[in-house]
Amino acid sequence: MxxxxxxxxxxxxxxxxxxxxxxxxxxxxxxxxxxxxxxxTLTVLFCLSALLFLNILTPLISDDFAYLFIYGENIRVASIGDIVQSQINHYYQWGGRSVAHFIAQALLLLPAYFADVLNTLVYLGYALLIYFHVTGRNKASLSLFIFINLAIWFMQPVFGDTVLWLTGSANYLWCTFLILLFLLPYRFYKGGELNVAGKILVSAGLFLSGIIAGWTNENTAGAMVLIIAFFFIYYRSHKWKIPVWAVSGLLGGIIGYAILILAPGNFERAGESAFGFSVIAYRLFNCTLTFFFYSGTLILSCLVIYILYYRFPGGGRNDKLKLSIIYSIAAIAAVYAMLFSPTFPRRALFGVVTFLIVGAGILYYNLDFSQKLLRQLRLSVITIGTISFFFTFYLAAKDINTFRNIMEEREIKIEEAKRKGVASCEFERYEGSAYIHGEDPFSEELMTRHYGIKIRLKGRD
Structure with a gap:
């Protein structure tokens, strides 16, 4: 003993x-x-290198093949004009996410390596915007930036669907980037006044960018409008004037959101589906289940940070709590905005998780790190999180590379079949993982049009 x-x-x-x-x-x-x-510099370069590597590995899949063509037509996209026509068709036939799918088709029009670089840079911009929403104009914190990237990697339910898959990244990563960028002036505002010329320019800029941000993604853009409303209450609690540019941006956001929601294609797809009490009750249960099942770890982490902040607060405790609550309530609102959708895919949690990271990050950043316990916890979490990242990064790269090899083998067989005059090719359907989007039921049709030969995808036994 x-x-x-x-x-x-x-x-x-x-x-x-x-x-x-x-x-x-x-x-x-x-x-x-x-x-x-x-x-x-080392940390930023590492993040860029890791994401660029995964982006380069990720091949085209599922909806990517759809957006290579003008929507609703059998004509390949060859110019920006084709993309505009495609989005007009998309707006009337399918849905209002014109901004997201314009970005997707523009990326698909570019050389693959250039699209990969852009997607990687937007990821970095997204992580930095979360960072600035947390810190405001205050001093830099490298540990916070590391925490944010670890949280994105581990807490986003389907990282591959929302960050690496090109069409998915346009819908979630790029759109959330635009929303966070639009919201940044609201976070930075401290009651200062602009001159007349500044008011006009900033108001016009925010009105236009508000339309674009509101026209991005249903539940995240809806939460964005709510955040602005809460910021107005926050300003009044400090006896600051609500500036003209802030109201102008809100109006732009509402207009953009209305354009998104009122797209004829949304009603075309919805048809005559009922929306009674039983449907609402089921969707309420499903939203709650999806939220807690896929974001339970993040919710628990946020609770721990709230408890730590209550015990070891830094300066301006009430003020920081108000800011944190703004983003946290918006995240919950984004969950229940999905009541109006018949399904709640995991990737729709991207904006929810983003706002929760910001809310928890504000409290983490303002903890009293003069306490030895907090410094020990910070070092322990960063160490374990970084080690865990390397192991999971290996798994991610392995999964993505497996599918990349499958696609390369398929293309060789397709070319051989076309030379021999074979009518069709049959492959096993790829189900995907957390790091790579799977093949959807309509992938057969999309790949048939793209490759010019009948493609059949069979399910695995």
Whole structure:
């Protein structure tokens, strides 16, 4: 027993020694602007490299084959004019996400490597926008930026569908990027006044960008409008004037959201489906189930951060709580906005998770890190999270590369079949994973049109 006790004490002493030395290194780095800048650069380059690698690996799949063509026509997209025509057709025949699908078709029109680079840069912009919504105009925090990227990687339910799959990234990553960018002036506002020319320019700019942001994604854009309304209440609690540009942006957002929701294609698809009490009750249950099932870990993490903040708050406690609650309530609203949709796919949680990360991040950023316990927790989570990332990144790359190889083998067989005059090709349907979107039931039709030969996809036994 004494031997076991001594071994445990030595192990604990070694851990404490490692932590103490690590903290000294961190303190020395924190005292040097050059070292901090180097670490920031290294971290950003690592994020860019990792995402670019996965983007390059990810091949076209499912809806990507649809948006290579003018929507509703058997003509390949060859110009911006074709994309405009495609989105007019899409608006009247399918739905109002014109901004999202314009982006998707523009990316598909570009050389693949250029689209991959753009998608990677937008991911970085998305992560940085979350960071700035958390910090406002306050001092930099590398640990916060690392936390945000780890949270995106581990907490987004289907990272591949929303960040790597080209059509999915246009609908979720790019649209959420536009929404966060549009909301940034509201987060930065501290009651200051602009001159007349500034008011006119900013108001016009926010009105137009509000239309674009509102015209992106149903539940996330709806939550965006709610966030602006809450910011107005927040401004009044500080006795700040609600600026003209803020009202102008809100009007633009509402107009854009109306254009999105009132698309004739939405009603065309909905048909005569009933919307009675039993349907509402079922969808309410389904929304709640989806939220807790796929975001339960994030909800629990947010609760832990709220408890820690209650126990170890930094300065301006009530103010930071108000800001955090704005984004957290918007996230919940984005969940129940899906009551109006017959289905709730996991990727629709992208905006929900984003707003929850911002809400929790505001409290994390304002914790009192002079407390040794908090510093130990921060270092432990970053260490374990980074190690976990490397293992899961390997799995992600393996999954994506497996499907990439499948697609390359398929294309060789398709070319061979076309040379021999064979009428069709049959392949096993790929079901996908958290890192790569699967093949949908309509993938056969889309691939048939793209490859110019009948494609059949059979389910796995």
């Amino acid at each position: 004494n031997i076991q006790s001594n071994t445990f004490e030595r192990a604990l002493s070694s851990l404490k020694d490692i932590y103490t030395r690590t903290e000294r290194v961190i303190d020395r780095i924190g005292d040097s602007k050059l070292k901090k800048s180097f670490l920031w």
